[in-house]
Amino acid sequence: MIDGWKHWILVGVAVLGGCATLPPGETPVDSAPVSENTAVAALVSQARADLDAGRRSNAAAALERALRIEPRNAALWRELAKVRLADGRYDQAEQLAAKSNSFAGSDRALRAANFRLIADARAARGDTAGAQSALDHARELAR
Amino acid sequence: MSTYRFRRLNAAVARFAALARSSWRALRGQPLRIAALLGVLLLSAYLLYLDFTVRDAFEGKKFALPARVYARALEVYPGAKISLNDFTGELARLAYRESPEPREPGTFRRELQAIELTTREFQFWDGPQPSRTLRVRFDGKRVSAVNGPGEGKAAVDIVRIEPPLIGGIYPGHNEDRALLRLDQVPPALIEALIAVEDRKFYEHWGVDPRGLARAAYKTVTGQGVQGGSTITQQLVKNFFLTPERTLTRKFNEMLMSFLLELHYDKNEILETYINEIYLGQDANRAIHGFGLASHFYFDRPLEQLELHQLALLVAMVKGPSYYDPRRHPERALARRNLVLQELARHERISQEQFIAHKNQPLGVVPRAPVGTSAYPAFLQLVYRQLRRDYQESDLRSEGLKVFTTLDPQAQALAETALARRLAELERIHRLPAKSLEAALVVTSTQHGEVQALVGGRDPRFSGFNRALDAERPVGSLVKPAVYLAALEQPEQYTLATLLDDSKLVLRQRGTDDWEPKNYDKQFHGEVPLRLALVHSYNVSTARLGLALGVDLVVDRLERLGVDRRLTAHASSVLGTNALSPYEVAQIYQTIADGGFRTPLRAIREITTADGRPLQRYPLRVEQVASAAPVYLLTRALQDVVSEGTGVGLAQYLPAAELGIAGKTGTTDGLRDSWFAGFSGDHVAVAWIGRDDNQPTGLTGASGAMTVWGMLMAQLDPEPMLPAAPEGVEVVWIDPATRLRGDAKCEGAIELPFIKGSAPRETAACAGAVTKTKGWFRRLFE
Structure with a gap:
């Protein structure tokens, strides 16, 4: 029971943790352009449109095409993690966010955003302690 | 059943009933009544039997549409790493035609630094892509711009060229049929067939009375039982191929043809005919259907044949052995021209076309290709991955479209590198010709997509697939698992930690003593951990592995990429476990990808025959090792190439500058020669050995690594620049x-x-x- 409401509070914190002025799940990181490459940018726009229209498989397919062009683009891996999160595939969302972090280098804001996504995924799975630890990580990076 | 056929069936039944009623009245009161009734019953039973037989045969052929397998679609965008020659090669695979004004789908014009083309419409997994006219400009190895047609020449961000068809999964035991749907059959073929074989096809009821009369006349006048067969009759005859030519047989064929026409419409009959008709013999293999015949005679899919080639196939229907274009080219040519003449006479082609095509040579390839796919090894992998999710019968009959990861260009480079190096190695090392066998696996570093797979030195041979099924001891290829297990304990082991490379004897009760040796038969005293890996020292590695625990090492190996339980022996730490090249590729994939395991995949998407999305095989990742120790390991594997057992790669490409990481592997008595390694964009594994497991005389460096180097140089790899992770x-x-x-x-x-x-x-x-x-x-x- 307690776990239940804790979980929802954490989801709330995780969502609000991004930025109060942006829609849920969005962070300032996500308004930055994902790539300079016009092909990748076009595929990301297409993926976002697909995601908005609920065509999550198509969104994922477009992002995979983009990743074949820029396999080391941390922001692209994050986009795919977001699609998986929307898809309810929390385990893959977490793994892909971790993969995004492996290419994020010194971009602390992106890494923090990814840890918040990991927190969301863990909270949704009911892993409260894990979500808390990811949030701590995110806060550490945001400092 | 269509209303049209329903009406015909009803009409036939009514006519039959009327006939029965009238005979009944005529025979009223006669003792013959019972006999007649019996006769009608017997005839009905016989008709029913024939009906059942012919429908069974028809259904058995008709609904078997094999899964069609496609290579990856080439993505064209500014900056794409495609040269003008690569692009032309892709268009050749897709049978694009050169044209001065390439506005028709499937045509192109080549210029000095650009190609203008019109793509064909294609139903991709995520929707249809219409035909587009494009101008692609090149700058050296890359695409510099993609533009649309017309005045504005709007820039195009990214476009997919339709993917090349690489094979199918066919019904029957031998995987070599090329079934076609009617809409895939060139209209010219259908016109020629009807003009030559059965002009009244769309009008008759399975039997052509005039043709029949002619045949009957010839039979009665002693000119032989022959001719007069409609397409439907030929189809029926083909179902029950026997050389027997009696009147009873002919009569049965007529009845069955009539019955077929009652049940199926003309298009269904024609489609089955096109897929079923006998068109030649290749040793024990009968060539049935125009699709397969097209591959057999021209080594191209039917859709890509020219008019005179289609005419030749139609010409052969009359007697595939008598008109065999390989054995009797003159006869075949004369009959082909007769077919062309018929087409011209019925104004299906113009006089100009007739003359142009009449003067063409037969165009038959001298030697029949083996099978219908040029990629049997890769198709085997696709088939196995499909079998996890689909029934065999669905794969062979539902006409699924399978979109795969194969890169035909990488595949061609892999086949060439392997063939060339094997021949050279046999010559240099004075080995018997063709004694060496080999396998190659190439994947993309961050996505785990299988781009090329070679299962042996004859890549067209669809038998034993060494890339998937040859499990061989991996030797030193196992060492990264040992060193990863060590580096995961930083309080104990770093790249600088000294290891003991002095004589080691392992005494275990119940087994012989184990005394590992270094390749150079020396001991090296105390060596830093990094150098023990770089120079592939066995003794210090064995001691390290035993100190860590054999179970831990085997567990690491399994986690990196082996989907089955391996047995753990002391000697496992030196690679006595046997793995397939494909499994090794998975292990090195995980290392190349910073500890993220991405299951290797050959399939991206599947649609139904009409393009409805059915299934996607998404990219999946799982972190199975921490980034920091994998990074340390990768740096050491880069040193293998820059200063260790892999320095020889420099003969093929600037491997050290590209940061290529890799590991050589050699097994006892030089039986297996391995090299596994990766660049920024490709992971590749090469194996060389003999099928009888005899020594090859090759080490990992002198054998497999040279194949790997030659291939990688051709692939023009991206540098491997691992970023130092946190910590x-x-x-x-x-x-x-x-x-x-x-x-x-x-x-x-x-x-x-x-x-x-x-x-x-x-x-x-x-x-x-x-x-x-x-x-x-x-x-x-």
Whole structure:
């Protein structure tokens, strides 16, 4: 029971943790352009449109095409993690966010955003302690 | 059933009933009544039997549409790594035609630095892509611009060229049929067939009375039982192929043809005919259907044949052995031209077309290709991955479209590199010709997509697939698992930790003593961990593996990429476990990808025959090893190539500058020669050995690595630039004291360490300032 409401509070914190002025799940990181490459940018726009229209498989397919062009683009891996999160595939969302972090280098804001996504995924799975630890990580990076 | 056929069936039934009723009345009161009734019953039973037989035969053929398998679609965008020649090669695979004004789908014009083309419409997994006219400009190895047609010439961000068809999964035991749907059959073929074989096809009821009369006349006048067969009759005859030509047989064929026409419409009959008709013989293999015949005679799919080639196939229907274009080219040519003449006479083609095509040579390939796919090894992999999710019968009959990851260009380069190097190795090492066998697997580093797979030195042979099924001891290829297990314990092991490379004898009760040896038969005393891997020392590695625990090492190996339980022996730490090249590729994939395991996949998407999305095989990742120890391992594997057992790669490409990481593997008695490695964009594994498991005389470096190098040089790889993950620091090490040093220390090198694991003391050779700093730091730590 307690776990239940804790979980929802954490989801709330995780969502609000991004930025109060942006829609849920969005962070300032996500308004930055994902790539300079016009092909990748076009595929990301297409993926976002697909995601908005609920065509999550198509969104994922477009992002995979983009990743074949820029396999080391941390922001692209994050986009795919977001699609998986929307898809309810929390385990893959977490793994892909971790993969995004492996290419994020010194971009602390992106890494923090990814840890918040990991927190969301863990909270949704009911892993409260894990979500808390990811949030701590995110806060550490945001400092 | 269509209303049209319903009406015909009803009409036939009514006519039959009327006939029965009238005979009944005529025979009323006669004793013959019972006999007649019996006769009608018997005839009905016989008709029913024939009906059942012919429908069974028809259904058995008709609904078997094989899954069609496609290579990856080439993505064209500004900056794409495609040269003008690569692009032309892709268009050749897709049978694009050169045209001065390429506005028709499937045509192109080549210029000095650009190609203008019109793509064909294609139903991709995520929707249809209409035909587009494009102008693609090239700058050396890359695409520099993609534009649309017309005045504006709007820039195009990205476009997919339709993917090449690479094969199918066919019904029957031998995987070599090329079934076609009617809409895939060139209209010219259908017109020619009807003009030559059965002009009244769309009008008759399975039997053509005039043709029949002619045939009957010839039979009665002793000119032989022959001719007069409609397409439907030919189809029926083809179902029950026997050389027998009696009147009873002919009569049965007529009845069955009539019955077929009652049940099926003309298009269904024609489609089945096109897929079923006998068109030649290849040793024990009968060539049935125009699709397969097209591959057999022209080595091209039917859709890509020219008019005179289609005419030749139609010409052969009359007698595939009599008109065999390989054995009797003159007869075949004469009959082909007769077919063309018929087409011209019925104004299906113009006089100009007739003359142009009449003067063409037969165009038959001298030797029939083996099977219908050029990629049997890759198709085997696709088939196995499909079998996990689909029934065999669905794969062979539902006409699924399978979109795969195969890169035909990488595949061609892999086949060439392998064939060339094997021949050279046999010559240089004075080995019997064709004694060596080999396998190659190429995947994309961050996505685990299988781009090329070669299962043996004859890549067209669809038998034993060594890339998937040859499980061989991996030798030193196992070492990264040992060293990863060590580096995951930074408090115990760093790249600078000294290992003991002195004589080792392992005594275990119940087994022989185990005494590992180095390849150079020497012992090397104390060696830094990094160099033990770089020079592939066995003794120190064995001691390290045993100290870590055999179970831990085997567990690491399994986690990196083996989907089955391996047995753990002491010698497992030196690679006595047998793995397939494909499994090895999975292991190195995980290392190349920073500890993220991405299951290798050959399939991206599947749609139904009409393009409805059915299933996607998404990219999946799973972190199975921490980034920091994998990074340290990768750096050491790069040193293998820049200063260790892999330096020979430099003969093929600037491997050290590209940061290529890899590992050689050689097994006892030089039976297996391995090399596994990766660049920024490709992971590849090469194996060379003999099928009878006899020694090859090759080490990993002298054998498999040379194939790998030749291939990788052709692939023009991206550099491997692993970014140091969080928690890794780079420290100068003085080799003499193994303490912290700086650039001033002789032979000092920079090594990555997991934070907190680097030596704390500073060597005397390091500058005084650094020393003070070190001393200061220690004060506060």
